[in-house]
Amino acid sequence: MKSKQVLKDMTPYQPGKQIEEVKETYGLNKIVKLASNENPFGHSPEVTNYFSRYQSSFNLYPDGYTGELRHVLADRLKVSEDQLIFGSGTDEIVQIITRAFLYPGVNTVMATPTFPQYKHNALVEGAQVKEVPTVNGYHNLSAILEAIDQRTSVIWLCSPNNPTGCLIPRNHLYDFLDQCPKDVLIVLDEAYLEYVDSTFQPGILQYLQQYDNVIVLRTFSKAYGLAGLRIGYGIANSGLISDLDVVRGPFNTSTIAQKAAITALEDEAFLNDTVTRNQAIKRSFEAFLDSIGWNYYDSHTNFLLISMPISGEQTFQYLLEHGFIVRAGEGLGVPDTVRITIGSETDMQELQRVLYQLNTAITEGTWS
């Protein structure tokens, strides 16, 4: 058949291990998943309350304009309603952007390592991908600028970056935006923004009229804890949004996801609690890592990328057998690391106990 040639050289996304599968294989009765940066505290209880009272009308299509959520969110973000686009997760917005901007003959520039969906979707569209290595996990913005040429269509900045957690400093970001050619689209993926201390947040939304070649991506999957419902959004100037809306499917976010997002947005106490607890648990996990002498990247998120004295795959396997699913760095383009989502207080206490054992075994040479 006549599908795109490039698909033959690519593989579908490999999902992380599922909890039930791991329990069965290793005969464990408890498994903690710290692999996908989900919220260990769940989501706002108001979301559950809302749906226990909800009178379903699932025979009807969802509101394709996402009107009610659009209204609430525009108000919250202090942008106008026509500056927003919604997707079935931020993943879908990445797909919409690549479909609108990338095709054979143009190129796209991104950091490495970074969120893999940018490259994946760019390759499907037949664009050339230019990857610029990070420095200690930070975007190398001057090298990214140098990589831009006449054929560059899109630049991806992930801040904080997944998988390193590093945040682009505010003044570096604005210097970059000022120097970047105006005919190049800059995607600023802020999937973890809610975890960033407000004093470090770049506050880009108020400048999107001035930087009309920038689109910001955010999601309800991470700090809001709604990963299973699939809803994310983009914010840009209205002209860019209406171009992207041509590509967007007419009913791309579900009724349930829209309602849940509105309810989650209104529960600011839950979000604040998530962020505060994450910060405290992350600090104490970092102190633990310091105490055993393991290095980690500078993270403004709900995960840490840790450099290991053994390979990431070996660490992954050891932790799996002890009841924790994490991500090996080998699969993320950073060998000899693991990326671990910050879990609940008790789960992280247990994880530290297991890691302490692992470290003792490594230093005593009894680990193989």
Ligand SMILES: *Cc1c(COP(=O)(O)O)cnc(C)c1O
């Ligand atoms: C998780 C993640 C996303 C995707 O989130 P969804 O809204 O669930 O599709 C996008 N970008 C980054 C950097 C992420 O880590």
